Amino acid sequence: MSKVSYVSGLFLGALATVVIMNQAATASGAPGSESVKDKIEHATEPFDGMKVTTAYPLPVKMVESKEHYQGGSFRVLARKGQITRFRCSVCHNDKPVKVQNGVLFTHSDIQLNHGLGRNMLTCNECHSIEDRDFLVDKEGRKIDFDHSYQLCGKCHFRQKRDWLGGAHGKRETYWAGERVVRNCTSCHNPHSPAFPTKMPATYSLPLDE
Ligand code: HEC
Ligand code: HEC
Ligand code: HEC
Ligand code: HEC
Numbered sequence: 001m002s003k004v005s006y007v008s009g010l011f012l013g014a015l016a017t018v019v020i021m022n023q024a025a026t027a028s029g030a031p032g033s034e035s036v037k038d039k040i041e042h043a044t045e046p047f048d049g050m051k052v053t054t055a056y057p058l059p060v061k062m063v064e065s066k067e068h069y070q071g072g073s074f075r076v077l078a079r080k081g082q083i084t085r086f087r088c089s090v091c092h093n094d095k096p097v098k099v100q101n102g103v104l105f106t107h108s109d110i111q112l113n114h115g116l117g118r119n120m121l122t123c124n125e126c127h128s129i130e131d132r133d134f135l136v137d138k139e140g141r142k143i144d145f146d147h148s149y150q151l152c153g154k155c156h157f158r159q160k161r162d163w164l165g166g167a168h169g170k171r172e173t174y175w176a177g178e179r180v181v182r183n184c185t186s187c188h189n190p191h192s193p194a195f196p197t198k199m200p201a202t203y204s205l206p207l208d209e
Pocket of ligand 4: 149152153156159160163168169170182183184185186187188194195196
């Protein structure tokens with residue numbers, strides 16, 4: 001072994017020791033600073049009884065669907081973290097509202113354009129009156145905001161059936177078993193759900209030269 005490579009070997013050895021010591025320090029350190037080993041162990045923990053055996057990163061905010069497709073469960077992107085006004089009960093508690101034009105001050109950003117003409121939907125067809133932290137189904141039972149596909153499905157049952165099978169909407173990761181799909185409200189704004197019409201870009205053939 002030449003002298004140069006011996007010296008550089010020594011240097012690398014010292015560097016490795018420093019790195020390892022650093023890792024050990026972070027592993028036992030502040031919360032959230034997981035070591036690689038912790039992360040692997042965490043990733044192989046069973047999720048709702050299903051084992052995640054692959055290291056492919058799953059979306060963090062997801063919930064197990066309350067409905068099954070061909071006997072198998074799947075997962076849906078969670079919504080509550082995306083709703084800026086959640087929790088609604090911060091304001092919608094049993095205390096009387098003291099301000100005038102409360103709706104204007106708080107919800108004027110919501111422009112309803114859902115349903116045709118006189119059949120325009122109203123807030124309470126979707127939102128629970130008793131508990132604003134929830135949506136409601138046909139029978140008045142509460143629906144969690146993370147499971148809003150159940151709300152849409154009470155009227156758009158055909159789109160929901162297609163969505164269950166994977167023909168409407170979009171898959172986030174995987175095909176079956178651990179399939180993770182987008183929620184209806186990941187794409188549609190529930191207050192104005194139709195997408196604006198988009199025309200294809202036109203193209204004119206160049207003139208003959
Ligand atoms: C910053 C306070 C605040 C928050 C947070 C809030 N609201 Fe409101 N909301 C109000 C006030 C004030 C009114 C008007 C008084 C009333 O109807 O109670 C209102 C009215 C409403 C109405 C009735 C509108 C109408 O035209 O009659 C609905 C539905 C509603 N809120 C839903 C929600 C939902 C769902 C959430 C959570 C995602 C939420 N609100 C969060 C303050 C708030
Ligand atoms: C078609 C059903 C439907 C109707 C009608 C409806 N909402 Fe909503 N609303 C929803 C759903 C579903 C969400 C959650 C959207 C999400 O997942 O991001 C929501 C979210 C909200 C939020 C939270 C928005 C945010 O990002 O902070 C407020 C506030 C709200 N609705 C108030 C109202 C009010 C007021 C009305 C009536 C003027 C109304 N909604 C009518 C279904 C509806
Ligand atoms: C109470 C019944 C009801 C609920 C709940 C409901 N919708 Fe609707 N929706 C309607 C009606 C009625 C129309 C208008 C019918 C039409 O235009 O053909 C409509 C129209 C739509 C359209 C536009 C259709 C088009 O061809 O332009 C979309 C997209 C849509 N809804 C998505 C949703 C989503 C997403 C949810 C859940 C957040 C939802 N709806 C919840 C009744 C409902
Ligand atoms: C990945 C995004 C995405 C998701 C998730 C999604 N949709 Fe759609 N949806 C669309 C697009 C894009 C269209 C076509 C819009 C157009 O033609 O203007 C559409 C169209 C619709 C229409 C209009 C009628 C039709 O079939 O063309 C309804 C109603 C509807 N969706 C309801 C739902 C419901 C209910 C869910 C959840 C069960 C859902 N969508 C989930 C993107 C999505």
